[in-house]
Amino acid sequence: MxxxxxxxxxxxxxxxxxxxxxxxxxxxxxxxxxxxxxxxxERDPETGVMMHVYGPHIFHTxxxxxxxxxxxxxxxxPFQNRVKSTTRGAVYSLPINLLTINQFFGKAMRPDEARDFVAGEADLTIEDPQNFEEQALRFVGRDLYEAFFKGYTEKQWGCAPTELPASILKRLPVRFNYDDNYFFHRFQxxxxxxxxxxxxxxxxxxxxxxxxxxxxxxxxxxxxxxxxxxxxxxxxxxxxxGRLGYRTLDFERFTCQGDYQGCAVMNYGDREVPWTRITEHKHFSPWESHEGSICYREYSRACGPDDIPYYPIxxxxxxxxxxxxxxxxxxxxxxxxxxxxxxxxxxxxxxxxxxxxxxxxxxxxxxxxxxxxxxxxxxxx
CATH class of the missing domain: 3.40.50.720 (NAD(P)-binding Rossmann-like Domain)
Structure with a gap:
């Protein structure tokens, strides 16, 4: 045929x-x-860095x-994605883990202590979360939600978290150990x-x-x-x-010598920072060595007729x-x-x-x- x-x-x-x-x-x-x-x-001809032209793609399954x-x-x-987040003037490890919690709250808790502490921060008056914000508040409380989820989500989706379904946070990414491997799959x-x-x-x-x-x-x-x-x-x-709704991404490319941010992906949780994250592409190939570096500032916005659709709304x-x-x-x-x-x-x-x-x-x-x-x-x- x-x-x-x-x-x-x-x-x-x-x-x-x-x-x-x-x-x-x-x-x-x-x-x-x-x-x-x-x-x-494709490889950047100037630096030799392997570029993820349309944003990072990390294989995990x-x-x-x-x-x-x-x-x-x-x-x-082998590659493990170890994401960091800049918020409120400090850098934290993602997904939220025991190091993040201890650093954010200025404590030195053991896993059981941190679990009880976060449970105490949670808004237990929300019995049946109806949207993204309620889901987050129900499980981690307002401080962690506003530092790591609220501003980032508003920038990524272009709307208030109260307009997004609770299902987006099906599995709240919080760990009560020091594991900062972003994914949990066997093969990465x-x-x-x-x-x-x-x-x-x-x-x-x-x-x-x-x-x-x-x-x-x-x-x-x-x-x-x-x-x-x-x-x-x-x-x-x-x-x-009519057109189905998508979010698209704009990438602002910039170069530098040496190591710009020390990791492949740095999220920016503060709403006043216009980009959602910066990716440094040479860190996606840690088995290679390059003096130069290429980074993308990533901006999310509504997808127009001539844009590349990324995320279905x-x-x-x-x-x-x-x-x-x-x-x-x-x-x-x-x-x-x-x-x-x-x-x-x-x-x-x-x-x-x-x-x-x-x-x-x-x-x-x-x-x-x-x-x-x-x-x-x-x-x-």
Missing amino acids: QILLVGAGLSGAVIGRRLAEAGHHCRIIDTRGHIGGNCFT DDEEVWAYVNGFAEFM GMPRDGYTPMIAAILEHPNITVELNTPYTPDMAGAAGHVFWSGPLDGFFDYDL RLVEEKALLDDYITRAEATTGVTFVGRLGTYRYLDMDVTIREALETAAAFLDCVGTGHAAPAFFTSPR
């Missing part, structure tokens, strides 16, 4: 590879001039099969040579052709037996019901519009919507790959049994 995959990011690459291995001919197109989507990495999959296409080096690392060569290796198959700087046009579908769409769900329909208004687009998609034949944009969900890289592998397997089952492939193998709801 001739398969058209729109988007040369992780979803398109992984699905295309599996279908190509099964004997199908896969044409993968992308509007950008490079593969990899937002995972795209408990999925052993996915870990084995990516290691089949790249050499992964970075591809030695960046994500771009890894995705290029996935795409390297005789049944795959890749065309960059190539926007999708509806007539392309006529030449394909099936289309996999990893672009924006509403974009497939030319946004004719998924508040009440967006969910209603999403339902309308899902209904529209389910009535469309010959196309399956995949990935972060195609299903309007925030997905980590490991989940993206897992869903792509499962989508490819399910599609091959449909082909084998003569059934039509659905619009969604993973529901966006």
Whole structure:
């Protein structure tokens, strides 16, 4: 079968590879001039630093099969994300842990003492948190909430924390030990040579052709037996019901000699600081050594028509519009919507790959049994 995959990011690459291995001919197109989507990495020609061009991507997973999959296409080096936060004129360790708590409150508590102390700070009058702010106050109290969550959240989402659902803080990141590894997954690392060569290796198959700087046009579908769409769900329909809401990111790049901040990621919790964080890219490759350094100040704002969508908002208004687009998609034949944009969900890289592998397997089952492939193998709801 001739398969058209729109988007040369992780979803398109992984699905295309599996279908190509099964004997199908896969044409993968992308509007950008490079593969990899937002995972795209490249070396800065001036400093030699490996750049995460669209912001940091750190691979972490408990999925052993996915870990084995990516290691089949790249050499992964150990990497643990150890985030810091500048707030109220001091630097603290994130996620909130025993060191953060002791430093913030000027104490020297043991784990059980700190647990009891934070419980005493919590607002227990909030029995059923209805929004992000209530969820945070219920578990850590006002001081920690305002120092580490409130200002950062307002900048990241562009609205008051009282307007955000409590589910954003499903697992409140507070530890009562000195573990400052930001993630808790078994497998964590970075591809030695960046994500771009890894995705290029996935795409390297005789049944795959890749065309960059190539926007999708509806007539392309006529030449394909099936289309996999990893672009924006509403974009497939030319946004004719309205645009789903996203946050986008602006990066202010600056360079320096030596070490600018001593870590890969520094959050800024104070509301009056306009950026959310600064990333220093050479620290994402600690096995390398570079005299020069490249940093990004990261700003979050509402996504416009010409911007790159990063984070789906998924508040009440967006969910209603999403339902309308899902209904529209389910009535469309010959196309399956995949990935972060195609299903309007925030997905980590490991989940993206897992869903792509499962989508490819399910599609091959449909082909084998003569059934039509659905619009969604993973529901966006």
